[in-house]
Amino acid sequence: MLNKIKKQGFLNRISSLIIVQVIFVFAALFLIIFNYSTEGSVSKQINEVGKYQTISNEISGYLEDNISSLTTDNLRYEYIEGELASYDEILKAEILTTDKDNKLTPIFSYINSVQSVTNEIPQTYIESIAEHMISEFNKSNLKSQFAPIIYNTNNIINLLPLKNNQKTEAVLVIVSNHDFIISNRSELSYAIFLLFLIATLFSLLTVYLIFNRFKWPLNKLIYGFKKTARGELYELMEPEGDVELRALTSAFNEMSKTLWENSTQLKKSNDELEESNYLLSESRSYFKTLIEQSPDSIVVTNFSGNITFYNDKAGKLFGYKKDEIIEQHIDKFFTQPVMNTINNTDNELNGVELLAKTLDEELIPVYCIASSIEDDKSNDIAFLFIIRDISESKDFQEMMIRVDRYYTRGEMAGDIAHEINNYLAVLSGNLELMPLFMKKGQNEKIVSKLELMRKTVDNIARFANGLMDPNQDEAVFEEADINQLIENVLAFLKPQNRFDGVQINTDLSTDLPLVEFDISQLQQLIINLVYNSAEAMQQIEKEKVINIYTQPGNEGDGTVRVIICDNGPGVQSDKKEILFKKRFTTKRKGHGIGLVTCQKIIEVHSGDIGYEYDEGAKFFFDIPLKQKSKEKISEEEKASTVYGN
Template sequence: MADRPQTPHSVVPREGEARLKAILETAVEGIITIDERGRCESINPAAERMFGYSAHEVVGQNISMLMPEPYSSEHDGYLNSYLATGHRKIIGIGREAVGLHKSGRQFPIQLSVSEIKLERGRLFTGIVHDLTEQKEAERRLVQSERLAVLGEAMTRLAHESRNALQRIQIAVEVARLHGEGNDPLATQLDAIERANDALNALLEELRNYAAPLHLERKRSSLVTIWREAWSAVGFQRSDRDVEFAEETDDELLKCHADRFRLGQVFRNLFENALAACDDPVKIRVSGYPAQLEGNTAVRVVVADNGPGMDVEQRERIFEPFYTTKAKGTGLGMAIARRIVEAHGGTIAVEVSPLGGAALELVLPVEPPRAEKPVQSD
């Protein structure tokens, strides 16, 4: 029997290296290797996309560049402690952590680290999974459950409260009839009426926030929608020095949307901008084509020249009942986010090119396949 041809020893390592390279380059999860000094030795394409850096920007650098504070400063100390004591906090265990994108954006990750001992030293391999979508889905689920409970409670509360408020209004009107000419009494009755109106407005806003959203989508011009919203806040800008500018192409900003609901969103953004800015006020609306999760979308940015937002305001602006105004329920931006997300879109805070705050809306052009939009305008 003839001897089988022997495969040269050099071929096997080359095939193994090619196979390993293919696995790393096609892996869905981010894979990063570092040495004992915390310097990056390799980063696969998935991790490059996740953190926004190219390989040549990261390889050779301390991996702490991919971590926000205080984790970035603590990383080398943890690594040195492990090498000296063998006490593990994450290696071989895995945990949730926070990643730092090149843009400065922080995002949640699941990090699993394994250790390899080589002749030249130890090598640590980190497998990184972006938890952003999972955390957002969890947030929406919790919000949906809370809204269901709140909606049920609001139905009972609104019924009982409106009856009481109507009785207050009737009592005020009767008191006015019997107190004509009594100026001090009239002043107090005016105050009662204002309080009554404020409670009615609060109940209505709570109802709007808690009620299920049923969108009536049709192909609409976002330019037309925000122009109608701008007209609706005319009373707030009367006798003020206000400059309103647009940067857009009407034909590029059409999508299937609920015109009334998005009008609510734009009115809220304009009201907030006018309330935040001192004269002279500058408000600019910019619109562009965009992409959202691989689908055709439109992007609209409402920017102002006000004082902007501090870190707390940026983090809490969409929380229910959070407000920096002397008056207001703090539900406006929470309702705006519900409406935008019901459309399958996103809303976020940006730094305004005018020096103040900017709110960015990204909306899909087409509705989900499960929805059937009504006729176009």
């Protein structure tokens, strides 16, 4: 653990190597750029060459006996010694010459008594270089040469040739001090080369460390990152390189593990989410199908009553397209404001019968249930309306028949009262005459008046038989003569003012058996059709004629057909499709429920009703001779419900 702490990281080592390289490079540059000592030494050496060349020439003159006063060798040597002593820097001097065997022999020696050589120079060294120099000097044609040799940092050996007849026979060796630094150029070049070599080695080491300890591990790490980026999340790398890269690799491995764990968890969550979305989609599709296929109209509004959802059944019921009704107020559907009713009943409608309005302004009876929709905090945010068309229900059919009956009765009230008053007037007048005839004993007149009164009562009875029972709701089937029913109804209708100027003809088949029917409802049916014919002919100027026929139905089908036709304008061709289905009237003040009621009555009797144009309006209906029992009808209705027929 301690070694790991003390071990320098890769970047620290690279930094150290770079610093060392910089030091070596700057040292080499310093030697190259700032080598002033060498330049100064060269200048001084040039001066020394001049000085020692002068000494060499003088001493050569002495030896060649150019000076006549110097007749002996001792005098010459003394004079030479005095000349050398004048130079303080000369520490030692001697003249070496060659004998007949070409061996060097010292013939003169001088030692400075004041200064001495810092380091004693071996005589053998001096003789060897002197011998070498004499040989080198003789090879040259120059008159004088100078050869300085640096022995150490303080002493320098100067070799000066002493010539005789242009031949060097002796060498003057002078050992002197010097105060300049002599640097050998080869040694300087070697030092500079060595510095650059070391710097190059450090550079190679740096490159090696970069590639081996940094680049390759880094490339592997980059490769791992690329694989991770491609989705291969669980990619673990072997830690390599120095501390920093190992730490980075460990961090990458930790990241890879975390990514793998998170990816696994994310995939699991995603799978669960996909499953939930699938179930939600299935649920939404299922509930949407339920709502769209619902037999009832379903409307959803916001809390203000504006429509936000509207199923297909509601579109068929009200006639609006979805884009036409969305954001419209729910009260648009009803003849009375339902939102006020909901707000006053704790945001609920527990099933009420309302009158709805369609796009065509048709009024439809509906059964409506409304309830509020709450959010998670139990706050009301919307309302759900379930609306059912009850115009086809049995109760509504009975109500329609009853309403039409009441309406017809109300329309006939004036005519009924007028007709009954006529009959009562006849009875009242005859009753007043009876006492007079009795006093006078006019029995024939009494009998005549009684007969008239009896006929009047019969007429009243026949008229009364044409009236409907307003309190009878359920159909009561009984066998009766349908021709007699028609005669009774016409006897009731003909005296009414609305039939003034209308000729009513009958052609009733005598071959009809008794028929099972509800007398009150069939009276209502015939009255409605005859009324419609009379009303339709009000505006025509030609003779107004209503013809009523009865005849057996198609052979073998066990029905009776009743036909009521007129010579009026008939029904408009574009309205034929809605006859008996929707409330339809050509009267300015008509209620439009007569033909719908006729259809309901025929359905109660398991018959058929229709219309066609035959030089006027022609209505006909067929009813079976025998009606099914209630028990049998109930069983068939149950089977129809089960098998969907």
